[in-house]
Amino acid sequence: MVELPVVLLALVTATLIIATRNAVKSSHDRWAWRVSAALLWAGLLSFIVHVALGSTLDENGVLHEQFTFVLVGWVLFLAGTLGAVVTGLRSRRRTRHA
Incomplete structure (x- = not known):
């Protein structure tokens, strides 16, 4: 059975690749793709x-770790993924109606 973090990481990786490609090549909603890609790259960083x-x-x-970076990373991944999904759906709907 595949664990949930592995599935989430695979989803984020695919979204990162798509958002980065569309930020460079897309003519529609380029700024939204750039924001999504920037959020995903910031999460990775x-x-x-x-x-x-x-x-x-x-x-x-006593173990001392900077767990804040993990939390911030997941929040940035979530925001970037949601932004990319919403932008992708908007772009897809726009091309269907055009």
């Missing part, structure tokens, strides 16, 4: 910063 900072153990054995 947040996870990279989390990994780069790492974690430490103090002398009492």
